[in-house]
Amino acid sequence: MGITPEHIDQLIVRFLANEASQEEIVALIDWRTLSEDNEKYFAEMHFIYETSTQIRNTTPVDTQKAWQKVKAQIQDQETKVVPIYPVQQREGFGWSKWAIAASLLLMVTLGGLWITMDQKTEIASDSNSKQSTLDDGTTVALAAHSSLRQITAGKREYKLEGEASFTVVHDAQNPFVIHTDEALIKDIGTVFKVSYLPKNDTVTVRVTEGIVQFYTQADEGIMLQEGESGYYLRSSKRFYKYGHLSDSNAVRRMEEFDNVTLLEVAARLSRDFQREIVFENEALKSCSYKGSFKDQTLEEILDIITETLGIWKKEKDGKIVIGGKAC
Numbered sequence: 404m405g406i407t408p409e410h411i412d413q414l415i416v417r418f419l420a421n422e423a424s425q426e427e428i429v430a431l432i433d434w435r436t437l438s439e440d441n442e443k444y445f446a447e448m449h450f451i452y453e454t455s456t457q458i459r460n461t462t463p464v465d466t467q468k469a470w471q472k473v474k475a476q477i478q479d480q481e482t483k484v485v486p487i488y489p490v491q492q493r494e495g496f497g498w499s500k501w502a503i504a505a506s507l508l509l510m511v512t513l514g515g516l517w518i519t520m521d522q523k524t525e526i527a528s529d530s531n532s533k534q535s536t537l538d539d540g541t542t543v544a545l546a547a548h549s550s551l552r553q554i555t556a557g558k559r560e561y562k563l564e565g566e567a568s569f570t571v572v573h574d575a576q577n578p579f580v581i582h583t584d585e586a587l588i589k590d591i592g593t594v595f596k597v598s599y600l601p602k603n604d605t606v607t608v609r610v611t612e613g614i615v616q617f618y619t620q621a622d623e624g625i626m627l628q629e630g631e632s633g634y635y636l637r638s639s640k641r642f643y644k645y646g647h648l649s650d651s652n653a654v655r656r657m658e659e660f661d662n663v664t665l666l667e668v669a670a671r672l673s674r675d676f677q678r679e680i681v682f683e684n685e686a687l688k689s690c691s692y693k694g695s696f697k698d699q700t701l702e703e704i705l706d707i708i709t710e711t712l713g714i715w716k717k718e719k720d721g722k723i724v725i726g727g728k729a730c
Contacts, residue, residue: 523555526551527550528545532544532545541569544569545565545567549563550563554582558577561581561582562581564601568597569593569596584599585619587617589615590615591613591614592613594612595615600695604636604707606637607696611629611630613628631644632644634707645700659696660693668708669682672705678701678722680723681724681725690729694707713727713728714730
């Protein structure tokens with residue numbers, strides 16, 4: 404991104420307000436290193452911005468009157484531009500200091516105008532997990548490669564992709580809601596965990612404390628209380644609920660199946676859970692399955708797989724039997 408003379412002042416203000424993108428930050432650093440005058444200009448803008456912020460915090464402002472005054476002063480100034488190349492003369496810099504100060508003061512007193520208007524929270528994790536605290540005090544623990552984006556500024560509604568745990572500060576007047584592509588999870592004073600990947604057929608919710616409503620716009624869904632978990636199967640648009648789960652039954656790692664045969668799925672699950680899984684119909688072994696699971700019980704995993712493929716499972720003589728028509 405090249406910095407043009409027309410918006411260098413705006414870019415500096417975005418940077419000072421912690422609103423600049425990584426690309427903009429790099430570009431601004433490059434511009435500042437072009438000359439000593441550029442660096443001095445940045446320092447002056449920084450001083451003016453900080454001073455304007457202090458004034459905003461201590462002085463009530465008539466914003467309409469301020470704008471009219473700023474506009475009149477700017478019109479009186481000789482229009483100049485801020486060069487993006489090294490300069491020798493200080494007078495080559497854009498507006499006069501007064502006009503810059505007035506415009507910055509106006510932007511700050513109006514809440515940043517274009518900087519902060521309709522601002523939405525967005526957090527994302529890379530290959531490591533990330534913990535953040537939202538403006539309302541709610542804490543979010545994002546798993547690796549996950550993201551959370553506020554849908555509407557001022558409302559506690561967020562779109563999740565990936566996996567995250569939430570410790571929610573309850574507010575009945577402004578409920579906390581997590582959106583996936585279809586399913587929604589509404590807090591009712593809760594600590595809960597949501598797993599959702601667009602490529603998978605399932606949305607999973609596990610409640611540690613309190614209660615959540617797990618639903619869609621077309622289905623009131625299910626209520627999950629402390630110790631319970633549930634999942635939504637996107638293909639059939641149905642909700643499933645489990646009662647209190649034993650920690651000994653939880654998967655301790657990610658189980659991911661990428662178009663593998665049911666024979667391989669059964670072999671891996673048998674190994675991890677120390678349970679024998681057999682097939683009533685040999686032809687089922689060649690069926691393929693794609694999906695991933697994390698911290699779920701064997702019962703949950705098999706229920707999701709069999710429901711997705713339209714087959715069934717049951718226990719017989721201490722074994723888990725999978726049956727149904729071939730895929």
